[in-house]
Amino acid sequence: MSTVKYAEVVSLKHATLGLLSFGPASGYDLLQTFGESLANVWPATQSQLYGELGKLADAGLVTVAAEGPRGRKEYSITDEGMAELRHWLGETKPAPTRRSEMLLRVFFLGLLTPEQAEAYLHDRAAAATEMRAGMLEIDKQLEPQDGDLVVYGRLALEWALRYSVMQREWADWAVEELRRARKEE
Amino acid sequence: MSTVKYAEVVSLKHATLGLLSFGPASGYDLLQTFGESLANVWPATQSQLYGELGKLADAGLVTVAAEGPRGRKEYSITDEGMAELRHWLGETKPAPTRRSEMLLRVFFLGLLTPEQAEAYLHDRAAAATEMRAGMLEIDKQLEPQDGDLVVYGRLALEWALRYSVMQREWADWAVEELRRARKEE
DNA sequence: CGTTCACATGTCAGTAGTGACAGGTGGAAG
DNA sequence: CTTCCACCTGTCACTACTGACATGTGAACG
Incomplete structure (x- = not known):
């Protein structure tokens, strides 16, 4: 074999x-x-x-x-x-994500001119605002239910959103996952 | 060349x-x-x-x-x-982090038994608590200053902490980075 | 009946990253 | 003066991943 x-x-x-x-x-x-x-x-x-x-x-x-x-x-x-x-x-623990290009940039942030640094942080802030808007939308789309899978799914989504570099599309597929879980339940 | x-x-x-x-x-x-x-x-x-x-x-x-x-x-x-x-x-934009093992697990969370799912989420929650404690410690160690680099460093640190999978050691080097930035200023 | 396109499988050359192995040197401590 | 350790450079075999290329088929549309 x-x-x-x-x-x-x-x-x-x-x-x-x-x-x-x-x-x-x-x-x-x-x-x-x-x-x-x-x-x-x-x-x-x-x-x-x-x-x-x-x-x-x-x-x-x-x-x-x-x-x-x-x-x-x-x-x-x-x-x-x-x-x-x-x-x-x-049974196994998730390996922590290594190699974050974003954190690598943070490490060398002191090399930027103040103008560049400001532009960089402005960019990051804009991405964050967009993400928060996405989260609100998700919350609107979800109706409170008591089924196990939905509860777990909600928590998982929350952690996923909180602990990872965010993208709008991720939120979208997460919603799809929750929908599927709810239907199967 | x-x-x-x-x-x-x-x-x-x-x-x-x-x-x-x-x-x-x-x-x-x-x-x-x-x-x-x-x-x-x-x-x-x-x-x-x-x-x-x-x-x-x-x-x-x-x-x-x-x-x-x-x-x-x-x-x-x-x-x-x-x-x-x-x-x-x-000039270049940071590439979003791909391949998150944690999110991959979330994708297949429905396969777990309720007990396993609960244990998993409990684990995640514990990691988060530890992380929050780390952030509070950092805040205590930093004194408010108005210098540009420190301000930028603070913001960058905040985003880094908020948007990445957390580890206690990351917080430690981040504090070192801020100290160095402050001295050079 | 012919063309087109989604279906469907694969190979290949190359880069990125890992862990183990190999080998040589200067200085300091006993 | 010898032995040991930190210093210092490298190679090798292997896995993971990428992008491009190659090849062929069934069904549907005009």
């Missing part, structure tokens, strides 16, 4: 397994998701994904469930894959 | 130039900084740094100013290097 070696923390693996946990899909299908909702969280290119699917299949975490027209291979997650996914999600 | 090709956004280059802008240093010296104050912002290994210094020298952005005992090569930044650094710092 498995002769493939993975590094300690490799999350393309888990992103792929996670998407397949929603249901069987082809590499092409997954690629759409990586290009859309997952784009701001964990982007991946074709060459990476097809290679990863091969590795996951070698390791027995996914299998080719069906072959369709145009060479389509439909992958589905195995029990072992599901176990690995749950383990990653539940 | 330059035959080396860089990708659009490569910040080890700028981290190195930035450190050399504080004064000449050997690869070994720089490595200490990358292992200490810069570790949580932009870590780098030996093999990467020595290679990078070679590339920067080829590109004419740094030069070997002096050779010391034990094969020590003291690099210093050139005018061109300084120009490149200022350009990066002032």
Whole structure:
């Protein structure tokens, strides 16, 4: 079965397994998701994904469930894959994000002229204002409900928004995630 | 001079130039900084740094100013290097952080059992509490001053703290940065 | 019936980053 | 005077990731 070696923390693996946990899909299908909702969280290119699917299949975490027209291979997650996914999600701690270009800039901020520094901070402030507006909108769109998933989703969203470099699009997909969670509930 | 090709956004280059802008240093010296104050912002290994210094020298952005005992090569930044650094710092926009393992987890949060989800969120909340304590400590250590650099530093620190995954050590070096900025002023 | 486009898979060369290994030197402490 | 450690430079094999290129097919539209 498995002769493939993975590094300690490799999350393309888990992103792929996670998407397949929603249901069987082809590499092409997954690629759409990586290009859309997952784009701001964990982007991946074709060459990476097809290679990863091969590795996951070698390791027995996914299998080719069906072959369709145009060479389509439909992958589905195995029990072992599901176990690995749950383990990653539940038992291991998230690695802190390293390499923040923004913080690197802060480190060398003293090199800027006062005018440049002011312009820089003005930029940051504008981005923040936009983000806050996004948060308010989200709050309007959500109706209070007591279901577990929605409560967890709300909290998760809050932390995601508070602790990460913000982008308007992230807020959008977060709302989509909450909607989906609510429907499945 | 330059035959080396860089990708659009490569910040080890700028981290190195930035450190050399504080004064000449050997690869070994720089490595200490990358292992200490810069570790949580932009870590780098030996093999990467020595290679990078070679590339920067080829590109004419740094030069070997002096050779010391034990094969020590003291690099210093050139005018061109300084120009490149200022350009990066002032003219280009910071690339948003991609690949957040935490947000990836949020994406698949629905797969957890309620118990696991609760434990996960409890963990996050604890980290946040610790972070807030760190911020309060920083505020105590800073005295209000009107100098430009300190004001800019304060604002930058605030944003850095608000928008990035937090770690206690980051707060520590941020305080050091502010102290240094205040002295130089 | 032909053209076009979304579907679908892959390879390849190159950069970025990691961890382990290799090797050599000067100064200080015992 | 020897031994040890901090100093100092580098290579190598490997994984992760990127962007470009290559190739082929089924269905739908005119």
